Amino acid sequence: MSATVETLEAMERPPVSMGSRLEGELLEVSMGPQHPSTHGVFRMNVALEGEVVRKLKPVFGYLHRNHEKIGENVSYLGSMPYTDRLDYFCSMTNNWAYALSVEKLAGIEVPERAEYLRVILAELTRLQNHASLLGFLLNDMGAWGTPLMYAFREREKILDLFESLSGSRMMCDYMRFGGCRVDASREWLAYAKKIVDRFPRFVDELEQLIVGNEVVIARTQNVGNVSPELAVSAGITGPMLRACGVNYDVRKVDGYGFYPRFKFRIPLGEHGDTYDRLMMRVLEMGESVGILKQAFEQIPAGPIINPKVKIRAFRPPVGEAYGRIEAPKGELGFYLISDGGTNPYRYRVRPPSFINLTILEDMCLGHTVADVMVILGSIDIVMGEVDR
Amino acid sequence: MSEGIDEVLRSKLQQQGVWVSSMQELYNWGRKNSIWPLQFGLACCAIEMIATAASRYDIARFGGEVFRPSPRQADLMIVAGTVTKKMAPQIVRLYNQMADPKYVIAMGACAISGGPFKQGYNVLKGIDRYIPVDVYIPGCPPRPEALLHAFMELQRKIDEQKLSGANKAAHLDSEQPSEFPVPAFGKHDLEPPANPDVFHPPKLERV
Amino acid sequence: MESLEEIKARIEAAVPGAKIDIVTNGGPSQQHSLRVDNEHACDVAKWLRDDPALRLDFCSNVTGVDWLDRTVKKTVKVKKVVDGEEKEVNETTEEKIPGHIEAVYHLYSMTHKHGPVIIRIRTSDRVENACLPSLTPIWRSAEFQEREIFDLYGVKFDGHPDLRRILMWDEFEDYPMRKDYREPDDYEYEPTPHDDVLERAKPYYTPRPQIDGAESIVEGSKPT
Amino acid sequence: MKPNSYLFIVIFIGVALVFPLIPLALAWLWRRIFQPPKPGPQKNAIYECGVESLGEAQIQFRSQYYLYAIMFLIFDVEAIFLVPFAVAFTGLPVGAFIAILVFLLLLIEGLVWAWSKGCLQWER
Numbered sequence: 001m002s003a004t005v006e007t008l009e010a011m012e013r014p015p016v017s018m019g020s021r022l023e024g025e026l027l028e029v030s031m032g033p034q035h036p037s038t039h040g041v042f043r044m045n046v047a048l049e050g051e052v053v054r055k056l057k058p059v060f061g062y063l064h065r066n067h068e069k070i071g072e073n074v075s076y077l078g079s080m081p082y083t084d085r086l087d088y089f090c091s092m093t094n095n096w097a098y099a100l101s102v103e104k105l106a107g108i109e110v111p112e113r114a115e116y117l118r119v120i121l122a123e124l125t126r127l128q129n130h131a132s133l134l135g136f137l138l139n140d141m142g143a144w145g146t147p148l149m150y151a152f153r154e155r156e157k158i159l160d161l162f163e164s165l166s167g168s169r170m171m172c173d174y175m176r177f178g179g180c181r182v183d184a185s186r187e188w189l190a191y192a193k194k195i196v197d198r199f200p201r202f203v204d205e206l207e208q209l210i211v212g213n214e215v216v217i218a219r220t221q222n223v224g225n226v227s228p229e230l231a232v233s234a235g236i237t238g239p240m241l242r243a244c245g246v247n248y249d250v251r252k253v254d255g256y257g258f259y260p261r262f263k264f265r266i267p268l269g270e271h272g273d274t275y276d277r278l279m280m281r282v283l284e285m286g287e288s289v290g291i292l293k294q295a296f297e298q299i300p301a302g303p304i305i306n307p308k309v310k311i312r313a314f315r316p317p318v319g320e321a322y323g324r325i326e327a328p329k330g331e332l333g334f335y336l337i338s339d340g341g342t343n344p345y346r347y348r349v350r351p352p353s354f355i356n357l358t359i360l361e362d363m364c365l366g367h368t369v370a371d372v373m374v375i376l377g378s379i380d381i382v383m384g385e386v387d388r
Numbered sequence: 389m390s391e392g393i394d395e396v397l398r399s400k401l402q403q404q405g406v407w408v409s410s411m412q413e414l415y416n417w418g419r420k421n422s423i424w425p426l427q428f429g430l431a432c433c434a435i436e437m438i439a440t441a442a443s444r445y446d447i448a449r450f451g452g453e454v455f456r457p458s459p460r461q462a463d464l465m466i467v468a469g470t471v472t473k474k475m476a477p478q479i480v481r482l483y484n485q486m487a488d489p490k491y492v493i494a495m496g497a498c499a500i501s502g503g504p505f506k507q508g509y510n511v512l513k514g515i516d517r518y519i520p521v522d523v524y525i526p527g528c529p530p531r532p533e534a535l536l537h538a539f540m541e542l543q544r545k546i547d548e549q550k551l552s553g554a555n556k557a558a559h560l561d562s563e564q565p566s567e568f569p570v571p572a573f574g575k576h577d578l579e580p581p582a583n584p585d586v587f588h589p590p591k592l593e594r595v
Numbered sequence: 596m597e598s599l600e601e602i603k604a605r606i607e608a609a610v611p612g613a614k615i616d617i618v619t620n621g622g623p624s625q626q627h628s629l630r631v632d633n634e635h636a637c638d639v640a641k642w643l644r645d646d647p648a649l650r651l652d653f654c655s656n657v658t659g660v661d662w663l664d665r666t667v668k669k670t671v672k673v674k675k676v677v678d679g680e681e682k683e684v685n686e687t688t689e690e691k692i693p694g695h696i697e698a699v700y701h702l703y704s705m706t707h708k709h710g711p712v713i714i715r716i717r718t719s720d721r722v723e724n725a726c727l728p729s730l731t732p733i734w735r736s737a738e739f740q741e742r743e744i745f746d747l748y749g750v751k752f753d754g755h756p757d758l759r760r761i762l763m764w765d766e767f768e769d770y771p772m773r774k775d776y777r778e779p780d781d782y783e784y785e786p787t788p789h790d791d792v793l794e795r796a797k798p799y800y801t802p803r804p805q806i807d808g809a810e811s812i813v814e815g816s817k818p819t
Numbered sequence: 820m821k822p823n824s825y826l827f828i829v830i831f832i833g834v835a836l837v838f839p840l841i842p843l844a845l846a847w848l849w850r851r852i853f854q855p856p857k858p859g860p861q862k863n864a865i866y867e868c869g870v871e872s873l874g875e876a877q878i879q880f881r882s883q884y885y886l887y888a889i890m891f892l893i894f895d896v897e898a899i900f901l902v903p904f905a906v907a908f909t910g911l912p913v914g915a916f917i918a919i920l921v922f923l924l925l926l927i928e929g930l931v932w933a934w935s936k937g938c939l940q941w942e943r
Contacts, residue, residue, distance in 0.1 A: 025878040032868025033478050036427050036457040040434065041475055043870070050881035051941055061762040062475045063431055066508030069772055073507060082504065088432035107623025152442035159439075170432060170529060232652050232705050235736020248653075248705045319622020322656065322701050322711060335658050335701070338622065350656040350701075355736050368941065384431055387762060459866060474764050478869035484861035488854070509771045509778045510763065551853060562855040567862055573766045577779035589784030591801070 026054055029369075033062045037140040037373045040383030044360075044372070051368040056361045060354075064387040071347030076102055076177070076314050079347065084171040086349060087385040089129045092121040092162070093327040095175040100256060101323025101334035102177045106316035108309055113302040114179035115258050120192070120295050121162075121174065122257075122325070123288040127199060128158040129328035130281040130288075131206075133380045137278060138210060140377035141219050147210065154202050157195050164188060177314065179305030189296060196292045203285050211282060220274040224363035224375035227272065234358045238330030239280035240379060244272030250326035257325075262294045277378040315342055322350075329353045329380050349388055353381040412551040419463075419489065420546040423539075426462035426486065427455040430469025433496035436529040437468045445532035450539050459486040464542070466535075467521075470498035470505055471512045473578050477570045483519045484567045488559040491546070493538050494521045497528045504528060517582040519568055596709040599627050602649070609646070610638045618715060628699065628713035636716050636728045637754070643702060643712065644733055651702035651712055654734035658701075659744035661721070661773050664694040694721040696750050700730065700737070718750060721773075729755035747772035886938045890930075897926050 026047040033041040041062035047055035067086060071079045083098045084091035096118050103110065110118075135151025159169040165188055166172035166181070174181055184192075210216055226236070228244045241248060249266045251259040267283035269276030316338045324333035330352025337346040356379050364372045398408050429437055440447050447453050456462040459482045471479060483492065494515055497503030502513035515521060522545060525538040549557035558564040568586060571578040597605075603615050606629075613635035618628045631639050643651045670685045695717045702712045718725040729752035731738045741752045742761040749770035752758055760767065769776055782788070785796040850856060865872040904911075904919045933939065 027876070027878050028874025030867055030870050030873060032870045033475060034426075034428050034457075034482055034869040041430055043868070045873070050883055061510075061760075061764065062472060062478070063470060064472055064474065064510045064762040065431075065470050065505040066510055066771070067505075069509065070505065070507055085432055085504070088435055104624040105622055148438075149443045152439060153444070156439070156442070156444045169531070170435065230735070233735040234738075235654055235734065237655075246705060248708070253708045317622050319620045319624060321622060321624035321626060322713075324655070331655060333656055333701075335656055335699070337660060346658070346660045348656070348658040354739060358735060358739055481861060481864070481871075482869050484859065485864065485866050488857065507778075509776070513781060560854050562857065566857040567859040570861065573764045575766060575768045577781070581779070581781060 025049075030059075031372070037136075037377060039136065039377070039381055040386075042376075042381065042383055042386065044376075046369070046372065048369060051370075053364050053367055053369065053372055056364050056372070058357055058360055060387055062387065063383040065384070067349065067388040068347050072343060072345070075342045076316070076344060077311065079344075080175070081171065081173045084173055085384055086351070086388065087327065087329065087332070087353070087382045088170060089132060089382055090125040090328050091170060091172045092118075092125040092174060093325060093332065095173065096122055096257070097323065097325045097327065097332045098334050099175040099177055100325060101321050101336055102316065104323045105319065105321035105336050105338055106177065106309075106314075108178040108306055110179055111303045111306060112258075112300050113183075114304045114306075116295055116299040117180050117184055117304065118175065119257050119259065119262070120184075120292060120299070121165075121172075123292050123295070124158050124161060124192070124196075126288045126328045127196075127285055127292075128155040129380075130285050131155055131202070133281055133328075133377075134206060134210070134278065137374070137377040138216070140373040141216065150202070150206070154199065161188070161192050161195065164191075176305060176309070176311075178309035179303070181305075183304045189299070192292075193296045196289055196296070199289050200286070203282065203289075207282060211279065216278075217275065219371075219374055220278060220378070222271060223274045223367060223371050224378065225271060225273045226359060226363060230359060230362065231272065235355045236330070236359065237352050238327070238356070239284060240277055240330065240356050242266060243269035243276035243280050245270055250324055250331050254324070261298065262291045264291050274374055274378040281380075313342055315340060320346075324350065327352060329382070329385070330356055332385075349385075351385045351388060353379065354386040354388075357381060357386065415551060416547050416549060420543040421451040422454075423450075423452050423464045423491070423542070423546075424454045424456050424462050425452055425464045425466050426459055426482070427457045428465060428468070428482065430467070430471065430475065431496075431498065433468035433499070433529040436532055437466055437495065437535060440532040440535045445536065447536065447539065450536065450543065452539055459483075462486055463489055464491045464493065466493045466495050467499040467515045468495040468529075470496075470503065471515045472508075472510050473512050474510060474573075476512045476515075476518060476578060477573070479515065480518045480568055480570045484570070488566050489557070490559070490566075491522045491542055492519055493523045493525065493535075493542060495525050495535060495538070496530055497526060500524050500526065512578070517587045518571060519583075520586055596707075596712075597648070599629060599712075602712065603629060605646070606639055606642065609642050610635055613639050615639070626711060626713060628715050630715045630717065633716055633718075633728055636714075637730065637733065639714070640700075640730045640733045643714075649712070650704045650706045652734075653703045653705045654700055654730070654736050655703050655711070656699075656701040657730075657737045657740035657744065658699045659748040659750060659772070660697045660699060661748060662694050662697060663774050664721070665692045666690065667692055695719065696721060696725050696748050698727055698741070698744060698750065702734075725749055726751040726753055729753060729758075731755050746770075749773070883941065886933075890933065890938065893926050893930050893933075897923070 026049055029046050029048055031038060031044045031046055033043050035042075038044070043059040043062065045055075045057045045059060046053055065085075067082060070082060074082070080095060080098060083094040086094045102108075131151040131154045135148035138147035139145065162172050162174075163169045165184055166174040226240070226244050228246050231241050231244045232246060236244075237248070237250075245268050247266060247268055250256075252266060264287045267280055267287065269280060318338060318340045320335070320337040322333055322335045324331050331350065332352055333350035335346070335348040335350065336344050339345040360376065360379065363375050367375065392410050392412075393408060401408055429435070439445060441453055441455060452464070459465075463486065465483060465486060467479065483490070492515070494500050498505060498511070499515050502508075502511050505511045506513055523538045523542050525534050527534050530538075551557070551560065559566065568583055571580060571583075573579075599617050603617060606613055606615055614632040616630050618630050620627050643649055667690045668687050669690055670687045672683055673686045697715050697717045700714045700716075702714065703710065716727050718727055725748075727750055729737070729741055731741060731752070732754060738756065739761060741755055742758060744750050745752060745755075745758055746760040746762050747770060759765070763771065780795065782792065782796040783799040785792055788796040865876070900922065901919070
């Protein structure tokens with residue numbers, strides 16, 4: 001079946017203006033819902049010119065599980081287990097953000113020990129989230145699997161802590177309005193202290209293996225630069241914002257949950273490129289270990305839940321409230337409108353990774369396809385929170 | 389295990405150092421110990437699937453650690469997470485594009501029946517509405533050990549597949565379809581809402 | 596940060612003709628908000644962002660809220676002549692407040708690091724012309740969140756660079772987060788139905804006569 | 820009778836041919852007897868992350884890719900010619916050595932020129 005000359009002529013492309021014959025046309029590719037390094041079901045329609053990205057349109061909604069509609073049909077306490085499934089890497093911080101905004105809505109105080117437990121668990125969540133992120137980021141860079149094994153080894157230790165305390169590895173559902181559900185025993189605190197004392201060894205190992213590695217430096221430095229003005233205007237929060245040099249951390253700004261009592265610094269980047277974002281996570285892990293050490297010493301004895309809060313028919317007064325915390329991915333906020341009933345009238349989640357994706361196209365234009373994966377990996381998105 | 393070989397005879401021969409097997413046993417033994425899962429995580433269960441593939445709960449002990457990104461090279465699809473109506477056509481298309489001896493594990497309550505998000509308007513109440521599922525694992529998310537148990541369950545199921553005869557394995561039987569129609573996006577819901585020849589809900593007689 | 600009244604006064608001074616009123620919030624969180632009329636929303640927002648004292652350059656959260664039509668009963672003391680002599684009679688007047696969809700913006704300042712200033716803009720009607728001015732040209736972070744409000748509430752934002760459905764698929768036509776949205780019917784297989792789900796699953800049951808006390812199901816008709 | 824020295828090469832080629840053909844034959848037999856092929860429109864559709872592939876794939880490629888093909892020439896084809904040289908490297912007279920050096924340096928000079936022109940750099 002040889003292709004004769006005539007058939008070849010017929011297949012010849014219609015004459016195209018001389019200019020574009022050299023550059024070649026745009027190739028439409030969809031880095032679709034099922035992709036090894038989109039961290040879940042996230043799709044990008046990319047128009048490529050050779051290797052360089054010319055257009056990039058993100059497509060969301062493949063994991064839109066109607067969290068807010070269900071939030072309106074379920075009681076206040078009933079939504080607490082749903083918040084675990086929002087950002088399924090950091091269930092403790094989701095619970096805390098929701099509990100904080102309901103406490104603001106209903107005007108509930110939290111006893112000291114509960115506040116300390118919340119800080120400890122939030123910082124532990126930050127450790128395992130940043131460790132997993134670095135594992136996945138290097139996964140996207142091509143170091144397939146091995147750094148992820150290191151990261152998940154550390155993550156398993158912290159998940160054991162969560163499981164022994166709250167009963168479940170990932171879906172802890174641990175916090176209640178006005179405190180926590182279970183008290184941390186002395187052995188648990190001692191065991192947690194031992195794990196936290198050994199965590200810096202993992203951070204140093206990571207820093208030695210990866211941060212100084214020239215392949216990582218070549219692949220991440222001045223890739224996906226973000227200017228501070230664009231970051232502020234696009235509502236970017238969390239390590240991604242601090243990588244551009246804007247000093248804004250909700251723990252310092254709002255001072256919720258006894259954070260002013262702890263001495264910790266906020267790492268800031270200068271160029272806002274992927275390497276700075278990677279370094280933000282590494283340095284924040286160091287800071288979190290510092291906070292944990294101080295919290296372990298200062299944790300007082302005492303009740304862990306405010307006895308005056310009704311569990312059964314919990315009806316906050318009519319009104320609205322917006323509470324926010326510094327989740328590992330950014331500023332996680334809950335906006336609740338109550339009409340006096342047992343169900344919230346409106347239940348809104350401010351998802352940090354969804355809004356951090358606003359400037360994904362601005363960061364990726366002009367870079368090659370391989371860089372798009374690294375940039376997306378450095379934003380640290382979790383689809384449960386992006387699509388809600 | 390298979391009618392062909394008489395077990396007593398086989399054990400006697402084995403004592404004499406003679407090893408007897410049948411092609412079906414070899415065929416199933418080879419396939420069950422090297423299942424390549426499709427790299428396909430939807431939601432929280434995907435993180436437990438990765439934890440299973442990580443070093444502590446090591447799925448490599450069962451030969452399943454090779455996670456293939458492309459459906460062409462995968463023979464097991466672990467539907468790990470909530471199946472939304474926007475994602476359902478993609479899942480069915482991926483299932484169709486997989487090579488033939490293919491199996492499906494519905495991991496987690498969401499993939500089985502919509503799970504905690506059942507009241508959602510965009511949530512498909514279970515993936516077995518569109519594609520046949522071999523092993524269901526309840527749990528939200530199921531622990532890594534549960535996924536390993538499902539993996540062993542699937543291996544047991546593969547082991548009992550017949551090469552020929554009436555109830556031979558689905559992929560060897562030319563009547564059994566290896567493709568299922570991909571649902572289309574409708575105005576209010578997916579069209580059709582369920583695939584009748586795959587989804588057989590039990591008719592509960594309201595006594 | 597100044598109190599809302601001062602901000603309101605300064606806005607009215609800076610943006611002539613802007614009609615602003617303060618919506619008080621009864622709950623203990625005391626987060627009151629400013630309601631801005633639609634025509635001047637963009638100018639007020641631009642002023643809030645560029646004012647050196649406020650510098651609200653970070654729009655943290657944009658939320659859509661669906662308020663249904665409400666009938667408010669007001670009892671008012673009215674003097675009425677009742678069979679010959681003056682008497683105090685409280686007379687309840689039914690007042691229908693038309694429903695509307697509201698976009699609530701939580702604004703923070705990253706430079707001065709001060710707390711939320713909440714502004715709300717409301718559509719005039721819930722059904723046809725539900726449209727609002729888009730504040731994306733001022734705060735880029737409102738882009739995706741306004742698209743989500745368009746997708747789930749059906750509010751058209753004019754001035755938005757790229758108004759498309761963001762979470763649901765494009766051929767979808769309803770606005771699912773509205774309070775009066777009914778889901779498509781998918782109840783033929785319900786293992787343990789109760790109350791609301793039972794009502795919607797019942798038409799699928801096989802019709803059979805009443806047997807010793809069990810409820811009789813007349814005919815299994817699928818609801819339209 | 821001393822076997823002809825080329826006999827081993829023939830056996831070697833025979834085994835080399837038969838060795839891949841046996842699994843192919845087995846697969847073909849398997850396809851005929853046990854497993855009927857079930858192609859379908861969806862199964863043969865282009866796999867693109869689960870969605871229908873939008874846009875056309877056979878587009879006009881950039882000229883940059885052809886440069887890489889030429890670079891491949893230097894690195895790979897040249898290596899094939901070096902293999903026999905490397906095998907007999909120790910017993911070679913000086914003349915042969917110089918001849919292969921000329922061949923080598925010619926290609927390396929091409930590489931240096933390409934490098935200086937920036938062909939190895941994927942321009943943004």
